[in-house]
Amino acid sequence: MPRRVTNRIIERKKAIYELLKNRGEMPTSEIVKETGLTHSQTFYVLRLLLREGKVEEIKKGKVAYWRAK
Secondary structure, X not given: OOOOOOHHHHXXXXXXXXXXXXXXXXXXXXXXXXXXXXXXXXXXXXXXXXXXXXXXXXXXXXXXXXXEO
16 A cells, blocks of 8 residues: 555545545445446545545445445
């Protein structure tokens, strides 16, 4: 994990946050498809957004869904 937030990460955070605001609740796999990022890149950004309080994670069985707060 990078120790500092780069411009690329800031752009990814904005893109994923806007996607969740516009589309509502989405599973991680769908966010990966929509953004074109890898699963690990997407999950890293989602965890940053979660830590900032901008998104919330909803577990449905083994699948994690995300939505903007």
